[in-house]
Amino acid sequence: MDFSGVLDALPAQDELQTQARPYFNHSVELKKVCTARERAEVLEKAGLNVFFFPSEMVTGCDLLSDSGVTTMTAQQWAALHLGDEAYGSNRGYFTLMENIQKTFGEEFFSEPGTSGPNAFIFHQGRACEDALFSLLSGVGTDLIIPSNGHFDTTQANIELNHIRALNLFSPELKDPASRSHFKGNMDVSRLEELCSEKGSRIPVVYLTVTNNTGGGQPVSMDNIKGVAAVCERYGIPLFFDACRFAENAWFIKRYEGSYENKSIPTIIREMFSYVDGFTISFKKDGLVNMGGGLFLKQGGRFLKRHAALADALLDYQIVKEGHPTYGGMSGRDIMALAVGLQLVTRQEYLSYRIRQVQKFGRSLHDMGIPVLLPIGGHAVYLDVNAFFEGTAMKPDDFGGIALTAVLLAAYGHRACELGYFAFGSYNSERGTHIFPEVNFVRFAVPRLRYEDRDLQNTAEAVKMLYDHRERIPGVEVIYGRELPLRHFKARFAFK
Ligand SMILES: Cc1ncc(COP(=O)(O)O)c(C=O)c1O
Numbered sequence: 001m002d003f004s005g006v007l008d009a010l011p012a013q014d015e016l017q018t019q020a021r022p023y024f025n026h027s028v029e030l031k032k033v034c035t036a037r038e039r040a041e042v043l044e045k046a047g048l049n050v051f052f053f054p055s056e057m058v059t060g061c062d063l064l065s066d067s068g069v070t071t072m073t074a075q076q077w078a079a080l081h082l083g084d085e086a087y088g089s090n091r092g093y094f095t096l097m098e099n100i101q102k103t104f105g106e107e108f109f110s111e112p113g114t115s116g117p118n119a120f121i122f123h124q125g126r127a128c129e130d131a132l133f134s135l136l137s138g139v140g141t142d143l144i145i146p147s148n149g150h151f152d153t154t155q156a157n158i159e160l161n162h163i164r165a166l167n168l169f170s171p172e173l174k175d176p177a178s179r180s181h182f183k184g185n186m187d188v189s190r191l192e193e194l195c196s197e198k199g200s201r202i203p204v205v206y207l208t209v210t211n212n213t214g215g216g217q218p219v220s221m222d223n224i225k226g227v228a229a230v231c232e233r234y235g236i237p238l239f240f241d242a243c244r245f246a247e248n249a250w251f252i253k254r255y256e257g258s259y260e261n262k263s264i265p266t267i268i269r270e271m272f273s274y275v276d277g278f279t280i281s282f283k284k285d286g287l288v289n290m291g292g293g294l295f296l297k298q299g300g301r302f303l304k305r306h307a308a309l310a311d312a313l314l315d316y317q318i319v320k321e322g323h324p325t326y327g328g329m330s331g332r333d334i335m336a337l338a339v340g341l342q343l344v345t346r347q348e349y350l351s352y353r354i355r356q357v358q359k360f361g362r363s364l365h366d367m368g369i370p371v372l373l374p375i376g377g378h379a380v381y382l383d384v385n386a387f388f389e390g391t392a393m394k395p396d397d398f399g400g401i402a403l404t405a406v407l408l409a410a411y412g413h414r415a416c417e418l419g420y421f422a423f424g425s426y427n428s429e430r431g432t433h434i435f436p437e438v439n440f441v442r443f444a445v446p447r448l449r450y451e452d453r454d455l456q457n458t459a460e461a462v463k464m465l466y467d468h469r470e471r472i473p474g475v476e477v478i479y480g481r482e483l484p485l486r487h488f489k490a491r492f493a494f495k
Contacts, residue, residue, distance in 0.1 A: 088323055
């Protein structure tokens with residue numbers, strides 16, 4: 001008698017209704033205890049701006065961001081000890097080079113001396129953006145950088161360098177009836193039109209994978225190919241904002257028919273075969289707390305068209321960040337990143353990670369809370385306008401800000417307004433608000449940090465607020481309404 005008869009007679013493990021996590025707790029930290037009144041008092045002093053609220057008092061889930069808040073694995077903590085803090089050519093630099101080459105392609109990280117510089121390590125994503133856009137601003141006038149959805153810092157870094165940042169969102173993103181799995185796509189026909197009219201003013205086209213500003217929705221391989229084909233026709237380089245490249249690849253495998261039998265690493269290599277370079281914040285799919293990079297494909301259109309920029313980037317890096325072999329990162333962080341890159345492409349990790357986010361989003365949806373469907377890879381986006389429909393909440397009451405403040409004070413969960421306040425602006429001359437197309441509160445789920453029951457508690461708290469939504473007052477902006485990136489700095493008071 002062996003096991004086969006028994007195993008064949010039993011349902012397979014993945015047919016059980018619940019699945020165990022593919023990891024266990026390595027160490028934990030007990031949370032502080034505090035009351036709703038204590039939180040409210042502190043939040044009021046912080047001008048209702050949740051960014052200024054002490055994280056130690058977040059007794060529920062801290063879903064302000066998924067960036068830099070990953071719980072690292074035991075292997076990563078061990079790798080930190082192997083960090084080499086040498087000023088030049090630390091050991092981790094070579095390990096990182098190897099893992100970048102394996103993950104994205106050899107052509108994105110050339111060994112120094114074998115060709116011109118093409119790989120630049122920065123301390124985080126926005127530092128790469130400033131480097132790239134400040135140098136690109138010198139290549140022409142009236143420049144435009146189109147994207148499927150620029151992230152807020154990306155947009156700010158483009159605009160601070162006097163370039164126009166243009167979002168060509170997929171029409172499906174704004175269609176609540178659409179059940180497309182790839183609402184993060186770029187509108188290819190609008191891109192084609194733009195390139196045919198103004199191609200000479202476009203130094204690079206950007207695709208953000210997954211599309212954080214566009215609801216955390218993924219981009220299909222078909223769309224990547226379509227965008228790449230347009231860029232090729234007009235001779236324009238194509239870049240990824242690659243922060244969540246592995247999560248995007250998981251969606252392609254899961255929902256884009258012909259990729260179901262391909263491995264995640266194979267899909268990633270194909271995605272990156274279509275681009276000429278990428279910027280990345282490793283604080284997301286690098287599974288680390290700090291790090292970023294800018295990588296240019298050897299032989300790609302970017303290096304051909306803007307050849308002089310590679311040396312200028314090297315100078316920028318040395319002046320602003322550090323020697324190219326460590327850039328803006330410490331040797332130990334480089335080691336943790338090298339290990340993180342190996343873990344993040346594992347199928348069992350990605351499946352658990354994204355299914356956890358989807359399950360959280362579905363719970364909210366099943367409770368009647370209006371969330372963007374389908375659920376994206378790293379976050380759940382609540383539709384603020386639909387949430388407050390039928391109440392007295394007006395656009396300039398900034399319901400999303402009010403909702404995040406009350407959720408934090410009453411139930412200890414922290415989320416982030418990414419809508420009328422974060423992406424809107426104020427015209428001081430006319431005294432009018434300018435509202436963006438989308439109005440979300442984002443619940444970003446940190447990697448490997450929370451259990452399903454924690455997120456279930458957040459969902460229950462949001463439902464409680466939904467049931468009492470007419471009791472949530474609007475807010476007035478008491479400081480910062482005219483400032484750029486105002487959501488990080490502004491102060492509010494309840495009306
Ligand atoms: C899509 C995207 N691009 C760029 C960035 C900027 O990265 P960092 O926070 O490391 O500066 C972020 C950060 O959240 C992001 O989500």
